[in-house]
Amino acid sequence: MTSTLCKGATQMAQEAREAPARAAEQLRRNAGLMREVGRRMRALSPPFAATLARGSSDQAAAFAKFLFEMHAGIPTLSHAPSVGSLYHATSPRFDGVPMIAISQSGRSPDLIAAAEDAKGKGAVVIALVNDTASPLAELAEIVIPVHAGPETSVAATKSFVCTLVALTHLVAEWSQDAGLLAALERTGAVLEAAAQADWTGAVPLLRDASHMLVLGRGPTLPIAGEAALKLKETSSLHAEAFSSAEVAHGPMTLVGHGDPVLVLAPLDAARTGLRERLEDFAARGAQVIGAGLPEDLAPAAMVLPFDASVHPVLGAIAQIQSFYALAEALSLARGRDPDSPPHLNKVTRTL
Secondary structure, three states, rough: OOOOOOOOOOHHHHHHHHHHHHHHHHHHHHHHHHHHHHHHHHHHHHOOEEOOHHHHHHHHHHHHHHHHHHHHHOEEEEHHHHHHHHOOOOOHHHHHOEEEEEOHHHOHHHHHHHHHHHHOOOOEEEEEEEEOOOOOHHOOOOOEEOOOOOOOOOOHHHHHHHHHHHHHHHHHHHHOHHHHHHHHHHHHHHHHHHHHHHOOOHHHHHHHEEEEEEEEEHHHHHHHHHHHHHHHHHHHEEEEEEEOHHHHOOOHOOOOOOOOEEEEEEOOOHHOOOHHHHHHHHHOEEEEEEEEOOOOOOOOOOOOOOOOOOOHHHHHHHHHHHHHHHHHHHHHOOOOOOOOOOOOOHHHHOO
16 A cells, blocks of 8 residues: 655644643643542552553553552552453452553443453452543543543554553552652653654664564563554554563574664663673674663664653653654555554454
8 A cells, every 4th residue: 555645744643743742731630630549549558450451552551560560569460351351250359459441442342341340349440541431431430531632543642652641640649659750740841852852764774674573671661562563553564572681582583684673772770681682683683773771772773862861661651752753654654554554443342
C-alpha cells in the first residue's frame, strides 16, 4: 500500500503531539482523586496487587508492575483476562486486592467479563480508562480518568502516555515517594522536550529491515514492548522486545551483520551491564540505535537525542513520547498508513 500522507499530517502524529499537554492537565485534574486513592490503598495495605489489560494497555500494566514493586513495595501480578472471561476461575484470594484494569476504551468484552468475575470474588477493581462512561468504568469501584481526549488513530499514542503518567501519579501518592511526586511536577516540560526531540534520523537504518530487536530493562522494558508493538502495527516490521539482560539467553543469536537493534536504555540501576551487551551487538555488525546515557551507548551507531538528567521513571515515559514520531515517519517511509493498519480495529472485541 502506498500512502499519500505527509510526515506529521497523520492522525497518529497529531494525537501523539497532544500527549504532553494532556498529561499535564491530567495531573492537575486528578490531584485530589489520586491523594484519596493513595490514602485508601495505604489503609487497605493489600498483600499484592494485580493488573488486567490487553495490547498497549498490557505494556502499561507491565510499567505498573515495575512502579508498584519498586516504589510501593507491592508484589504485582498480571491477571490473564481469560481466567475470568472464559474460565470464570478468578481466585477467592483476590478478596480485598486492588485489580487495576487498564483500557483506553473500557469496552473490550474480555476485560469487562474478567473485571466482573474479579469483582464478584471481592477484588477492588480500579479502572484506568479514557472513556469514563464505558462499561468497564461503570462496574469499577474506583475510576481513574486518563483525560487523553478523543483518540481516533488505531495506533494508541497519547492515551498510552497519559496512562503511564496516571500510573506514576497513583504509585507516587500510594507510596508517598517524595522524589517521584516532585518529578511529576516537571511532567509537562519533560514530555514537551521529548516531543520536540527528533528521532527520525533513524529511519534510513530501519526502512528496509524485516526484523529487529528492541531492548529495555527495568522501567524501560515495557516501553520497549510498546515500541515493538507499534513497529508491528504501523510498519509491518517484525520487532521483538527483550530485556537487555535476558537477550543474552538465546535471542542474541538472531542478530547478524546490519540488523537494527533499538535500545531504550534505563537511567537507573537497570543500566548495569548495558554497555558490555551493546559492545557484543556492535561486534556482530548490528546497527545499534539508542537513547539513554551517552556512556552506556558508546558502541551505538546512532545515539538519539534524549535528556538523561530526568527522573528514571519520567525518562522512560519520555522515550516513548519521542519514539512515536519515529514510528510514524518510518511507517510512511515504508509506504504505509499508520492511522489505519491492516486487519486492526480501535476496539478489539475478544472474549
